[in-house]
Amino acid sequence: MGLDFVPSASLPEKVRGTRIDENRIAPLIHFENVGLRYGMGPEVLRDLTFDIPRRSFQFLTGPSGAGKSTLLRLLFLSLQPTRGLIRTFDRNIATIPREELPMLRRRIGIVFQDFRLLEHLTTYENVALPLRVRGKDELSYRADVIDLLKWVGLGERINVLPPVLSGGEKQRAAIARALIDRPELLLADEPTGNVDPPMARRLLSLFLELNRLGTAVVIATHDLSLMDQVDARRMILSQGRLDIYE
Numbered sequence: 594m595g596l597d598f599v600p601s602a603s604l605p606e607k608v609r610g611t612r613i614d615e616n617r618i619a620p621l622i623h624f625e626n627v628g629l630r631y632g633m634g635p636e637v638l639r640d641l642t643f644d645i646p647r648r649s650f651q652f653l654t655g656p657s658g659a660g661k662s663t664l665l666r667l668l669f670l671s672l673q674p675t676r677g678l679i680r681t682f683d684r685n686i687a688t689i690p691r692e693e694l695p696m697l698r699r700r701i702g703i704v705f706q707d708f709r710l711l712e713h714l715t716t717y718e719n720v721a722l723p724l725r726v727r728g729k730d731e732l733s734y735r736a737d738v739i740d741l742l743k744w745v746g747l748g749e750r751i752n753v754l755p756p757v758l759s760g761g762e763k764q765r766a767a768i769a770r771a772l773i774d775r776p777e778l779l780l781a782d783e784p785t786g787n788v789d790p791p792m793a794r795r796l797l798s799l800f801l802e803l804n805r806l807g808t809a810v811v812i813a814t815h816d817l818s819l820m821d822q823v824d825a826r827r828m829i830l831s832q833g834r835l836d837i838y839e
């Protein structure tokens with residue numbers, strides 16, 4: 594993908610390295626007749642049957658309240674469906690023991706709409722957290738984290754705590770944290786909602802570069818101008834049902 598504004602040479606090693614087994618053919622995620630209701634409420638998602646192929650790139654869109662965040666929560670294994678089958682990384686999620694979920698979630702990077710940065714950690718420490726949790730030696734990743742923070746325009750904000758960051762800065766820190774460990778799947782909920790159009794393009798280029806290197810990417814967005822920049826698969830939710838345009 595010839596994106597000359599992506600300095601792939603300056604992406605951290607971990608983002609550049611390869612970890613995905615190319616020979617596996619099962620999709621990364623498989624949904625079959627999935628339904629979801631909250632409590633005794635109506636079904637918010639109905640009869641969803643689709644795959645997220647390995648190394649794929651897709652937008653998830655639809656009107657407010659259509660269920661995009663709910664679908665991302667299912668993909669992140671933080672909700673169980675009320676009916677139907679979900680296979681994630683080749684495992685039926687209904688049979689995965691609860692204590693194994695954190696391990697599986699580590700293979701997924703996620704950018705929440707409300708960022709969820711840890712307030713007592715600096716920008717640098719928040720972004721480095723996935724690597725620290727995996728027991729990596731700080732010397733092996735410090736320069737990569739700083740490079741990535743510079744690339745998302747946070748070079749001057751490395752040592753501050755999240756309460757001092759603007760909404761757009763928090764969003765970029767959350768994005769950096771989601772992709773620093775080069776996950777197999779990246780989920781992002783409105784990842785460009787708080788930044789200006791040039792920064793949105795820059796962040797999109799980062800997602801595309803990550804995808805080019807092997808990560809499957811799902812971006813939930815209302816932003817038509819963002820979607821129009823890439824000829825990608827579109828998953829459109831409407832009243833709990835999903836249509837896919839390849």
Ligand SMILES: Nc1ncnc2c1ncn2[C@@H]1O[C@H](COP(=O)(O)OP(=O)(O)OP(=O)(O)O)[C@@H](O)[C@H]1O
Pocket residue numbers: 631634637655656657658659660661662663664
């Ligand atoms: N925890 C919850 N308990 C009950 N209902 C919920 C809960 N979370 C979401 N809902 C409902 O589920 C439906 C889908 O919500 P969801 O947040 O997934 O939509 P969305 O497409 O992400 O919306 P938006 O674009 O506004 O973020 C809405 O009707 C919402 O009110």
